[in-house]
Amino acid sequence: MxxxxxxxxxxxxxxxxxxxxxxxxxxxxxxxxxxxxxxxxxxxxxxxxxxxxxxxxxxxxxxxGRRNEYLDQERYVQKLKRENALLKKCLVIWKEEANKRDFRSWSSGIRGYPETLPCVWRVPEWVLCLCKT
Structure with a gap:
């Protein structure tokens, strides 16, 4: 003590x-x-x-002064790298899917996304903005 x-x-x-x-x-x-x-x-x-x-x-x-979540820094960094790699792959797939579709139909139905897309491929608005550029 x-x-x-x-x-x-x-x-x-x-x-x-x-x-x-x-x-x-x-x-x-x-x-x-x-x-x-x-x-x-x-x-x-x-x-x-x-x-x-x-x-x-x-x-x-x-x-x-160390936080419990970050005691094992290397494991935490590796987890973040895996998440980034996964998000980059998803972004590429979303861009490809958006390029196949007509942007005007997407922007008009932004709330209810086209019914032909499975729920996994429902693309958020920020991805559509990236695809247009």
Whole structure:
């Protein structure tokens, strides 16, 4: 629990990774690592090891100020890229479909789209504007 007015020692990610490596690879004890790296809190290594086991190297990063949705940035970016690719494909299909049809009949029936189009191909107004250009 944080105590008001108390200053806490912050450790860099480099020190945390070195401490984890010393324990997992070299087989050092927590006490020996604490003495070697100058870590004053005896339970600190235990918490770092638990976070490393549960979340990998990402668990050792400072998480303050991060939103839960964006903790895994790479996955989020890949999702957005897939959505963009899908929308680009849909736009190409909509443009092709709009070019096959007569624009005047589309603009006159903008509210009730032509009945010949299946519901999947009902094109929004902004797509029609793009197709006309």
């Amino acid at each position: 944080a105590i008001k007015g108390r200053k806490y020692k912050m450790y860099s990610e480099k020190i945390k990774k070195e401490a984890i490596r010393l324990h997992t690879v070299e087989g050092w004890t927590y006490r020996k690592i604490n003495e070697h790296l100058g870590i004053h809190d005896p339970g600190r290594m235990k918490r770092w090891m638990r976070k490393h086991r549960e979340q990998g190297e990402f668990g050792l990063m400072d998480q303050r």
